[in-house]
Amino acid sequence: MQMLPLLVRQIYFVGVQSLIIIMVSGLFIGMVLGLQGYTILVDYGSEQAVGQMVALSLVRELAPVVAALLFAGRAGSALTAEIGLMKATEQLASLEMIGVDPLRRIIAPRFWAGFISLPLLAAVFAVVGVWGGAMVGIEWLGIYEGAFWANMQNSVDFSEDVLNGSIKAMVFGFVVTWVAVFQGYDCVPTSEGISQATTRTVVYSSLAVLGLDFVLTALMFGDL
């Protein structure tokens, strides 16, 4: 059985269909960062540093964490419900009886799709967020454009910030999707069981993301 078409289909469902919520959230979070950063930094006359602040907060923390939380709510819960319902309607059992391993046919493509999609979604989140911050900072609040971008470019380091942020997003992608497919596959196949499993997916994966974020941050940036 060809794995690629199944994977592409799932990337569409969990990744592409999450784009809207990720982009809208990224835009607003970037705008809020710009606004809050400006109101604090302008008192010290260093509002040019807003670009640096927006970019570093997004790339290091907010993009991977918030994207993962949104992803757990948008895609993780859907994965759990879908797999749970497949179990309840005996679709998984009938796959087994047809001689197809549901772990390979149903679980694996969904898991890999989530693992691939979340880092990309986090990157989109960061880009849109930076754009939102620039829109508020430069267009509305009148920060000098050259200083805004130059400060950002000078302070954001590829391996320190972008790479570490991407590692975080990959870890979160792994954890969130793992929790989601496990809860679906392991759920009690009744309406109550599916509802509990879906709730558990969102709760467990959100807590895991926040907890792991602290651990990863301590490991990555603890000695800065």
Added chain:
Amino acid sequence: MPDFRALLTGVQAALRAVLEPTDSESQMTQFDDIVIDIKGLSFSRGDRPIYRNVDIQIPRGKITAIMGPSGTGKTTLLKLIGGQLKPDSGEILLDGQDIPRLGRRELFRVRERMGMLFQSGALFTDMTVFENVAFPLRVHTELPEEMIRDIVLMKLHAVGLRGARDLMPSELSGGMARRVALARAVALDPDILMYDEPFTGQDPIAMGVLVNLIRQLNEATDHTSIIVSHDIQETLGIADYIYLIAEGGVVAQGTPKQLAEADSPQVRQFMQGLPDGPVPFHFPAGDYDDDLMQGRKG
């Protein structure tokens, strides 16, 4: 002379009456060719035993029915044969291969010989009727697309749903969904076809259609059918041999005729649908009067 002849026919008739039932019984319990041989099967869910040391033989090429009241583990038996559940002890031999001891890969290979019709139909909801039936062919064969199309249309035609090929499972009635599931179950022409409650929840027309389909399919091909059901009339009409299951074991077995004539109270209660008997109407409970009076005291 005429008296002698009358005596002779009388003796012949008496001999036939005495010999025939025992003769056919010994034939049916000692099947010539057994495809599935279950020996000493025990299985429990949690603390509740479902099967206790059960022996069941499924003859090849015949329709065998597993009957019994709800909750006695009939569907569980199909899942045990399909290797989806593992017994606590005992053997389930499919042509000599012990299914519970097969590795994952071998198990999936053995399952290619089996087709199963699930109670709910279990169609894949994200595929059309055509794709559902084509699925086993696409997964297990390298057939070219035109040939897959021909086979799928043949199978759908056999269940009378060639015209419904482009519908989604959500657009089908319960009876149609079960027929599509039947077409999918026979797509690979399996040796063993297992039906899980095929008649439950069907209207009389759909039920008649299914009964005919199951019988025709069994006659047209030489596969073995196992039907799990509690619909007595439909099952008696098509089964060659019946196992009646209750309380963790086989309480009776035989041809439909033998079971219909059996005088054990358990068999009679089930076959005649009596509300009370060895299977009590009431779930185990304390004394009725005490129970009512207790509410007053509280």
